[in-house]
Amino acid sequence: MINTSNVGMATVDAAWPHYSSGLNEELFLYAVVCTPTLREAGPTILTVEPGVNSSKVERLRPYTEYTAQVIALVKIYPGGEISFKGSAEAYFKTDEGGK
Numbered sequence: 001m002i003n004t005s006n007v008g009m010a011t012v013d014a015a016w017p018h019y020s021s022g023l024n025e026e027l028f029l030y031a032v033v034c035t036p037t038l039r040e041a042g043p044t045i046l047t048v049e050p051g052v053n054s055s056k057v058e059r060l061r062p063y064t065e066y067t068a069q070v071i072a073l074v075k076i077y078p079g080g081e082i083s084f085k086g087s088a089e090a091y092f093k094t095d096e097g098g099k
Helices: none
Strands: 003-005 012-015 025-036 044-048 054-057 065-076 081-086 090-093
Touching: 003 090, 012 025, 012 065, 025 054, 044 054
Parallel strands: none
Antiparallel strands: 003 012, 012 054, 025 044, 025 065, 065 081, 065 090
16 A cells, blocks of 8 residues: 655655565566546656655646555566556545645
8 A cells, every 4th residue: 555645736755565575576666656536647657766665756736636556566587577566546636736
């Protein structure tokens, strides 16, 4: 589950638990994806190194409802295929502009 806090006009703090890799897996990247709920714009995607479990997401739209999810990008061995492990979604609304 991703947790959101300190929501501003164009930013939100996101935090998530560490992904525990399974046998023959290697975590190599997190992607924090914030998508406007009404799809009035494309998603904002922030990539984060595997040792980091929180970050500030910027460049969001003011007064907009978002769905947030963290995705662990995992390499599967042997072969090196990429697997995407998505968290449960969280919802937040950015502050209104000009206030």
